[in-house]
Amino acid sequence: MSTHEPTEAATDGATAPLAVELTGITKRFPGVVANSDVNISVRAGTVHALVGENGAGKSTLMKILYGMQRPDEGTIAVDGREVVFHSPADAIEVGIGMVHQHFMLADNLTVLENVVLGAEPRSGLGLDFAAARRKISELSTTYGLGIEPDVLVDELGVGARQRVEILKVLFRGARTLILDEPTAVLVPQEVEELFDNLRDLKAEGLTILFISHKLDEVLSVADDITVMRRGTTVASVVPSEVNSRQLAELMVGSALPVPELRESTVTDRPVLTVDGLTVTAADGRTVLNDLSFTIHAGEVLGIAGVEGNGQAELVEALMGIRALAHGSVRLGALDITRMPTRKRRERGIGYIPEDRHRQGVLLEGTLWENRILGHQTRPPNVRGPLLNRAGARKDTERIVAEYDVRTPGIEVAAAALSGGNQQKLIVGREMSGEPVLLIASHPTRGVDVGAQAAIWEHIRQARANELAVLLISADLDELIGMSDSLRVILRGKLVAEYDPKTVTPEQLGSAMTGAAGEVSTGNGEVA
Template sequence: MNTEALATAPPAVRLEGITKRFPGVVANHDIRITVEPGTVHAIVGENGAGKSTLMKILYGMQKPDEGTISVNGEERSFRTPSDAIAAGIGMVHQHFMLADNFTVLENIVLGAEPTTIGVLDRAGARRRIEALASGHGLHVDPDRLVEDLGVGDRQRVEILKVLYRGARILILDEPTAVLVPQEVEELFANLRELKAGGLTVIFISHKLDEVLSIADAITVIRRGTTVASVDPREVNARQLAELMVGSELPTPETRESTVTDTVELKVSGLTMEAEGFRPAPKGVPVAQYVDRLRQEGRRLLLDDVSFEIHRGEILGIAGVEGNGQSELIEAIMGIRPVHGEITLGDEDISGWTTLRRREAGIGYIPEDRHRQGLLLEASLWENRVLGHQTRKPARKGPWIDRRASKADTARIIEEYDVRTPGVDTLALALSGGNQQKLIVGREMSGEPRFLIAAHPTRGVDVGAQAAIWDHLRNARAAGLAVLLISADLDELIGLSDTLRVIYRGRLVARLDPSDVTPERLGGYMTGAITGTEET
């Protein structure tokens, strides 16, 4: 579609008076948004502001109680996502929905397979995928397995999936959450190609600098309603943050060093096989056995990972997702067996169960709050007990102390600003940011000695982000040792006392956070820069 046609075309999406109520809460109230065709329209707002509910309504996952939706000038009513897809709307979710053991082509056509006499028309699918890819700058190899792709390529596959189904309006939910700076630039180049082709993009993000660099228009949502529509050329990040939450944009700068001489956690030679753990044969030293694995060309998820974390220190691990971070966490937590040694204080905990490690004072903010951090169908006080059920205040003799657990949950709600009607509210009723604040509060309770913080502010607004940073800084000052794993490079650089880079399961660089830029750090993470720098 050319520029003149776009100028005279009706709005790609118009939402008028959208209201959605749930028991005890109004998620959306009188939302009004107009999205012009061929533009990138950003929607920003704090957690719990109603962005996710609004996008679910537009994508047919929920039905509004009031209001109208118009697509390309025609009023529509969506009962299911299939209705939205038929209207030309596609959604790329924050958590990718791809089958790792399928090829790119198989993932893209899954559920919409072209057939000839009941057989998958691979040649026809390939031609269409290649045409879409070249037409929109989304270059991927149709024959590669998804498990072999990096995060940026996986995201391109997700976008191609919705384009393959005929989408002309794309909803992107937190699309840069797991990308390094170079991949963000590639994504933005792709979005500009899509826009040039007449497609419309609705862009949801908490990263205000990115929003300002890519958006043609911005709508701000606060407490369930639209409060402003702004031109990105006329505002800066701090002004946008103030519109969102009424406060300035926080920065993750750490104050003076609190690192002590006492080593709290030490890992030595952690090595994990991709094919599954097999102990070294009797009489063969572990180091010799691991050398043998390398010589045999075995794929290693962790390869001789060693580091120390002192009391009062935050050690940041930077890496593109899929380079061993998850496996490192699972090894330290005792979730997966690993070769090597893990020491907490003066004790070798390598053979300990996960429960015993938790009881010894290891806190864990997981990377995926839904899969690893919460029981969504359970109440907040029951979620407070998770992982702490053998200790006070949860435990009283052989029983769970409900009264004490509820009282401590109320304390966490107040101290960590968890916005909820009460301790009996189900976890699924909370926004993502409030769920995260509950998890952080739970894991910071009980005086932990060592904390694993995996993506602690992923998907949270600037207000919640600032609060979580403050809690981590205060705990560090009180002597907590922290392993910080994050895709937010500003967060890593700002909070860490020491930075290590993990690439293909190996620690490849040691960097000084006071003397590294996000761009240079991203270079190490992607392997574009090699060599180790000692601080």
């Protein structure tokens, strides 16, 4: 294992030229140094993983490499030639493409229309869609992506959508692909398909920069790994030299956390009782069909499912954001079926949303202003009918300390924080005020192993204090380890129930995709 800065490396005795070299990259923002003397060398035709805590500087570094930000110091070389990027267009011009964690596709357009958007091929005065269709089909075949150009994106699953994003950057001529948390929303089978695609891309001479928090995946797919900590590169290793625990220690100085609940704290007191919950969309489609379940005090109920199978609608129905067509929802003995969202929050429902930028924080607001969101009618944020700014500030300081939110201060805008630190602020806010029920939708998405461990421990402690938790996650290890009971949602129906002590991620993945049959009993057998 080497902790020296990365240099041109060798694999199987053959030295590969460098596709990308970042030397001495430094980037400062007001009150914080995001990158400090970062050095990375990426060999052409390899998968190079970049790992580190949230706030370690990975996202800033990738934005610099993709031309979204300018470094204050340091140089970038692509294929041995020093370059200066003023915009992503400059990066694309020299063959660098980026696939963002949050997909940027228009559901109502076809694959072809999404791929060519902004890079439309022309023939004379018109658009040459025939040429685009041929090129997309060729790329899809060459790199094993299996994408048909004329299919509506709305009809594609998560894994296929990701392949469309990869196709978009290949269509623009990318030879080096930056993949930001590419497996965050994939089930195990889709992860394997993605890794097969990456191996095909590598075999054709393309270079992959792979950013991930899932260390086992990094070790299985990467040729080289660069570790970042506190804004700088601290180690360059090859997978054969380290295991996931050693890699975690390099990242955060501690062993890899394991999601586990340990002893049972489940009581016989129902906190959330859902009976026959049915929700229809504006066009009349049934998006949730006759859901019934109960969560008791001290219990974590995990919901597994491929995204887009009704999880978001379930959360919105429970929070009062979306009306029910049929069914009822009770919080303790209280019928809250028609209660507005604010009243539900005041009755003790905490809410960690799946998309922190759209639903969790105001990016332009300060940290203490974000502490108030959703809690604006309760102490310490109010005194009588007025906002209590001093109380909100003081409690924000507490959250920052207890939840290890890394920030120069509580007066900075939420946008200045890394995604993981924004998430820790949200979790701290929603765990405040002694909630009786926590609806946690992807609570550790996009956070590093250290932050994961902290969030899991806060959930464990609250559960021991008889908090009821509805946990929705795309991380199957998290679901299995952090749930007292498990249900699978497929096409808006609860189709299977499993015991977390005995179920495997593969069994869950099969049920999530419908491969295990329509209904399964608690022991995993199909009924």
